[in-house]
Amino acid sequence: MSLNIIDLIKGQLGPALVSQAASQLGESESGISKAIGGLLPAVVGGLANNADNPGVLDAISNASSSGILGNLLGNSSNNSIISSLLSAIFGDKVGGLVNTIATFAGISNNSSSSLLNLVTGAALGSVGKYAADNNLGQSGISSLLGDQKGIISTLLPAGLSLASLNLGSWFGNDDDKVKVSSYDEPKVEVTRSTTPTNSYNDNNNDGSGGGSIWKWLLPLLLLLAAGYFLWKQCEKKDAATTTTTADSTGVSSDTAAVSADTSAVTTAKVDEDIDLNGIALKGYKGGMEDKMIAFLKSDDYKNAKDDAALKDIWYDFDHVNFKIGSATELEAGSQGQLDNLVAILKAFPDAKIKIGGYTDKTGNEADNVKLSKGRAEFIKAALTKAGVGAQVLEAEGYGSKFATVDASASNEARAVDRKMAVRFAK
Numbered sequence: 411m412s413l414n415i416i417d418l419i420k421g422q423l424g425p426a427l428v429s430q431a432a433s434q435l436g437e438s439e440s441g442i443s444k445a446i447g448g449l450l451p452a453v454v455g456g457l458a459n460n461a462d463n464p465g466v467l468d469a470i471s472n473a474s475s476s477g478i479l480g481n482l483l484g485n486s487s488n489n490s491i492i493s494s495l496l497s498a499i500f501g502d503k504v505g506g507l508v509n510t511i512a513t514f515a516g517i518s519n520n521s522s523s524s525l526l527n528l529v530t531g532a533a534l535g536s537v538g539k540y541a542a543d544n545n546l547g548q549s550g551i552s553s554l555l556g557d558q559k560g561i562i563s564t565l566l567p568a569g570l571s572l573a574s575l576n577l578g579s580w581f582g583n584d585d586d587k588v589k590v591s592s593y594d595e596p597k598v599e600v601t602r603s604t605t606p607t608n609s610y611n612d613n614n615n616d617g618s619g620g621g622s623i624w625k626w627l628l629p630l631l632l633l634l635a636a637g638y639f640l641w642k643q644c645e646k647k648d649a650a651t652t653t654t655t656a657d658s659t660g661v662s663s664d665t666a667a668v669s670a671d672t673s674a675v676t677t678a679k680v681d682e683d684i685d686l687n688g689i690a691l692k693g694y695k696g697g698m699e700d701k702m703i704a705f706l707k708s709d710d711y712k713n714a715k716d717d718a719a720l721k722d723i724w725y726d727f728d729h730v731n732f733k734i735g736s737a738t739e740l741e742a743g744s745q746g747q748l749d750n751l752v753a754i755l756k757a758f759p760d761a762k763i764k765i766g767g768y769t770d771k772t773g774n775e776a777d778n779v780k781l782s783k784g785r786a787e788f789i790k791a792a793l794t795k796a797g798v799g800a801q802v803l804e805a806e807g808y809g810s811k812f813a814t815v816d817a818s819a820s821n822e823a824r825a826v827d828r829k830m831a832v833r834f835a836k
Contacts, residue, residue: 415454415533415558416565418540422479422532423450425825426731426741430483431528433680435521439822445515445522447567449529452507452575455562456499457533461555465498467548473538478531482742492530503577510575684750687757691750698725698832699750705834706758717836724766724831730789731830737784748792751832755798764835765789765805770824771817775809783807785830803835 432439460466512522541551683690684699693699702725714720729747733739767782786805793802813827
């Protein structure tokens with residue numbers, strides 16, 4: 411079975427990047443995720459449709475040395491390589507693609523355009539890295555891209571098709587073939603006729619019985635439609651009753667999920683300059699760096715008599731996230747906050763800290779503890795390598811011990827329990 415390039419690219423577009431993009435663009439995380447879900451197959455389809463284009467192959471061949479994956483959010487918006495690649499694979503259809511995805515995901519056109527650049531950068535970097543790691547020349551890259559043609563339309567999310575993206579001519583598909591995709595609502599064929607009135611009249615005038623079919627078929631269709639409407643109304647009533655009488659656990663899970671989405675829309679975080687004794691660090695107002703610096707400047711750390719006075723005051727990392735299931739690979743964009751923590755510790759050399767890792771309630775607890783411990787130790791090792799290891803007293807993994815969201819809740823709701831944190835220590 412050939413490699414699915416989309417799975418390869420998804421590793422660069424994890425929850426941490428979605429959260430950062432939502433904050434930076436002022437959109438909800440659900441909207442960002444939905445847009446990326448539609449853009450990924452479209453971009454990979456564009457590459458596959460240009461598998462023999464020398465310009466596209468050159469861009470992929472040179473991508474591994476461009477460092478584009480190091481900072482997708484920062485490098486994608488004004489990258490001339492990405493702009494040229496988009497023109498090569500979509501031509502004059504870029505604007506239509508941006509508009510369609512914006513409407514589909516409920517985000518602005520500007521956000522949709524930025525995400526198109528981001529997804530294209532992730533695709534370019536991921537495929538380029540794979541090609542370099544596996545010693546693929548341009549013919550190998552061309553073959554890899556060509557293998558994707560048969561699966562692109564099946565990977566589009568519900569509500570999108572190549573036709574709806576104005577890309578229905580790809581891979582030999584015409585609009586009619588694409589419109590019968592399983593993602594489109596079924597159409598009654600008689601409405602597609604170019605001469606419905608004349609055809610009906612001809613049947614009525616024909617004594618062969620064509621018109622007589624409609625005499626019983628139309629009432630039957632109306633009867634079926636009325637029955638379907640009544641059935642849906644009863645179903646809605648049953649659903650409302652079920653929601654009203656649901657047990658407290660189910661209600662809590664739904665509420666948590668809604669709260670998570672609302673938070674993303676109304677409290678979008680934007681990076682600002684955080685003052686560290688005259689040095690500007692990039693971080694959130696009220697975020698980890700801001701709170702830690704304020705605590706140290708207030709002499710609260712110096713006045714703390716022992717560790718007991720500090721053990722319950724934890725500062726959650728805003729940007730440091732690990733790839734799913736890994737304790738050694740950080741998501742893109744994580745290094746900046748580790749650098750900020752190093753700068754804070756160097757500015758306050760008497761300060762001591764502890765690192766904590768946490769998971770949600772899903773999965774085996776022994777594995778959760780091991781994973782969270784490994785991640786905490788990874789951060790400690792990174793700080794040690796940066797020259798502040800003497801100020802890190804401990805790195806501990808707590809698994810789901812302090813998780814607050816039920817395992818049956820949505821993935822978005824449980825995200826609050828999956829984190830890394832730091833506290834001051836004596």
